[in-house]
Amino acid sequence: MKIKLSLTLLMMSLSLLGLAQETQAPKFGKGLFNLVGKDSSWTMKVAARMQFLTVVDWDNQDGKYIDPQSEFTVRRARxxxxxxxxSPKLEYKLELGLSNDDISGASVYTGNAPRYILDAVVKxxxxxxxxxxxxxxxxxxxxxxxxSSGNMQFVDRSLLNSRFNIDRDIGFQLRHHFNLTDSFIVKEIFALSQGEGRNITTGNLGxxxxxxxxxxxxxxxFESDGDYSGGDLKREETPKLALGVSYDYNNNAVKNRSNQGSYMTNDIGFYETNINTLFIDAMFKYNGFSFMGEYANRDSKDPYAKNSDGSLTGSEVQVGNGLNxxxxxxxxxxxxxxxxxxxIAYDKxxxxxxxxxQYTLGVSKYIVGHKLKVQSDISYLDFGSNDKLMYRLQFDIHF
Known part of the structure; x- marks a missing residue:
């Protein structure tokens, strides 16, 4: 299955390259090529990107950091x-992930197939x-x-994101914005989704x-959508600030992190409970300086997963708070x-x-902005009963 789909993607890419032979290639970082219909009724920009990651961990044993473990991966290939x-009013985006990290998570709920599709959305x-x-x-x-994982200030996102994010799902979103004054902008988004995460094939379980x-x-x-890009690469000439609040309600959720994490199974199928997640965040940029802060909170109506007779299954909703x-x-x-x-402060x-x-110090060299860069960081991770050091080095290239 994996081989057949990979070959199909390769043949599709080669076919598109053939169609684009007479098209002048865009500037580096602006896509591999752009296609435009003869009657200008459609367009397609094709792009690719890769991230190569090296990680080294040292465990603390009797006050000494020893026994380094290293890992080399293609973190992302898309x-x-x-x-x-x-019509220009009808836009679309399709993003496919090809690395092991991108397609991991196959299960009976995804048809036991790799999760190639990241985004498949019409706007x-x-x-x-x-x-x-x-x-x-x-x-x-x-x-x-x-x-975007290609526009991050550090090698990877924070622990807050990995523990609390609600990631991708399928459904619809209604988006609106308006101006309170000439400069004060308000943006609103509402989303209704299935609540199971991405690439689910078994339907709506909860x-x-x-x-x-x-x-x-x-x-x-912000300049060039800088409120959703790490670092102040555009060196904002005037102070820019974005404040955001998100509230997520997952009705009868069957996973222990809302639409993420592990399924909470019991003797009759699935344990269902309502899960609420709150995010408060801010982004500030000015003249090369940038700051981003986030707070997350997750709670549940009844966090302990139970069987039909009321006995505990051993699973529970991962309730608690996070600050980054x-x-x-x-x-x-x-x-x-x-x-x-x-x-990260879960309810113990x-x-x-x-x-x-986690305490992290990072150094980045932007060769062509986020499109071609080298990033490195070192972290001290304190997990209560144990701690370790982690060093990471990553190379990004986006065509």
Whole structure:
């Protein structure tokens, strides 16, 4: 199955390259090529990107960090297709993941098939300042998750994101924005989704998921959508601030992290409970300096998974709080120095998990912005009963 699908993707890419032989290639980082229909009724930009990651861990044994363990991976390898169909008001995006990390998570709930599809979404601009999205894509959750993995300030996202994010799902989103003043912008998003995560083939096991988000930009838009990009690569000439609040309600959720995590199975199928997730975040940029902060909270109506007779199954909703603070400064040489602090405080009486703290110092060299860069960071991870050091080095290239 994997081989057949990979060959199909390869043949499709080669066919598109053949169609584009007479088309002038775009500037580096702007896609492999652009296709336009003869009657200009459709367009397609084709792009590819890769991330190569090296990780080294040292465990603390009797006050000494010894026994380093190393790992070399193709962290991400992706193909992206976007454009419009029939009318510029009807846009689309298709993103496919090809690396092991991208397609992992196959189970009976995804047809035991690799999860190649990341995004498959259509965006209809049906009225002024109004868009209707339908398909599979990122939910309007925490800012760090919505920021592309290719536009991050550090090698990877924070522990807050890995523990609390609501990632992708299939459904629809209604998006709107308006101006309070000439510079003060308000953006609103509402999403209704299946509530099981991406690439689910078994239908809706629990209830549905409802997500709403409001963003305030008191000083106007960031340069080149910089409110959803790590670091101040555009060196904002005036201070820019974005404040966001997201609330997610997953009705009768069957996973222990809303639409993420493990299924909570019991003697009659699945344990269902309502899960609420709250995100509060901020992004600030000015003249090379950037700051991003996020807070997350997850709670549940009844976090303990039970069998039909009321006995505990041993699973529970991962309820608790997370805080992530990070800041950086971009020098005029396009070197950036950044620091991050992350705290994860689960409810220990429910989850039995210790507080987690991570301290990270990162250095990045942006050769062609986020499209060609080298990033490195070192972290101290304190997980209560144990701690370790982690060093990472990553190379990004986006065509």
């Amino acid at each position: 193909l992206k297709f976007d454009g419009f169909a029939y 209809w601009h049906f009225a002024k300042n109004l868009e209707l999205w339908f398909g599979q894509t990122k939910l309007p959750g925490n800012r760090e998750r919505v920021i 209830g549905h998921q409802y997500t709403t988000r409001v963003e305030l930009l008191p000083f106007g838009d 603070l990070q800041a950086g400064y971009l020098f005029k040489t396009n070197w950036e120095l950044a620091g991050r602090y992350t705290n 009486t429910i989850t039995g998990r210790d507080v987690e703290n």
